Amino acid sequence: AQTVxxxxxxxxxxxxxxxxxxxxxxxxxxxxxxxxxxxxPSRQMILVIRQEAYxxxxxxxxxxxxxxxxxxxSFSLKxxxxxxxxxxxxxxxxxGTYKYIFGTGTRLxxxx
Amino acid sequence: xxxxxxxPKYLVTQMGNDKSIKCEQNLGHDTMYWYKQDSKKFLKIxxxxxxKELIINETVPNRFSPKSPxxxxxxxxxxSLELGDSAVYFCASSQDFGLPDTQYFxxxxxxxxx
Numbered sequence: 001a002q003t004v005x006x007x008x009x010x011x012x013x014x015x016x017x018x019x020x021x022x023x024x025x026x027x028x029x030x031x032x033x034x035x036x037x038x039x040x041p042s043r044q045m046i047l048v049i050r051q052e053a054y055x056x057x058x059x060x061x062x063x064x065x066x067x068x069x070x071x072x073x074s075f076s077l078k079x080x081x082x083x084x085x086x087x088x089x090x091x092x093x094x095x096g097t098y099k100y101i102f103g104t105g106t107r108l109x110x111x112x
Numbered sequence: 113x114x115x116x117x118x119x120p121k122y123l124v125t126q127m128g129n130d131k132s133i134k135c136e137q138n139l140g141h142d143t144m145y146w147y148k149q150d151s152k153k154f155l156k157i158x159x160x161x162x163x164k165e166l167i168i169n170e171t172v173p174n175r176f177s178p179k180s181p182x183x184x185x186x187x188x189x190x191x192s193l194e195l196g197d198s199a200v201y202f203c204a205s206s207q208d209f210g211l212p213d214t215q216y217f218x219x220x221x222x223x224x225x226x
Contacts, residue, residue, distance in 0.1 A: 031211075031212060033212040033214065035214065037217075042219075043200060044217070044219050045204075050214055052212070053212075089153055091155065093215075095212040095214070095215070097212075098168075098209075100145075102154075104152075104153070104154060105153050
């Protein structure tokens with residue numbers, strides 16, 4: 001069965017610094033996507049970044065980038081130049097065959 | 113120009129009442145979902161619909177009845193509300209079902225049962 005694990009319930013980072021959120025997953029599938037979603041206090045679920053498993057190149061979206069280690073089944077999110085607006089819950093998610101699974105989330109607080 | 117919309121955003125009601133939450137997507141997607149997010153922020157899928165047909169019911173009590181009048185709409189009706197139903201309910205949609213794909217979420221409906 002597929003699982004998604006986020007081992008850091010809470011993290012904090014100073015404004016303008018860099019922070020990395022961890023995610024590991026388990027699957028026997030070869031074709032899957034991985035995601036990071038952001039949920040700010042407004043509770044909207046916002047797609048931050050997507051990584052297709054068949055792509056070797058790590059996905060990037062402006063200040064957000066991932067470190068995708070397929071063999072190790074690891075998918076971390078790096079946020080550069082952290083901003084106060086990055087304060088939110090961050091969810092790692094897996095999409096495979098008939099499955100969409102979320103991790104338990106990491107609460108990130110950006111400090112002024 | 114909202115992609116996935118839900119109404120209402122807040123719902124406060126008494127135990128035992130019946131309530132509905134509506135969802136609409138204008139992305140042209142074939143698949144829609146309902147999720148429940150509890151007080152610990154854990155997201156759990158409830159239902160998956162593809163082309164108006166129920167595909168997956170993740171052991172949700174039968175007090176919860178989804179209805180999809182067309183591909184763009186998926187409503188959730190809840191009978192005999194209980195205290196434990198208090199949560200945030202999210203609607204989502206994706207183009208494909210059964211294949212890896214991106215889900216897009218609505219703004220959520222916070223349901224409070226008193």
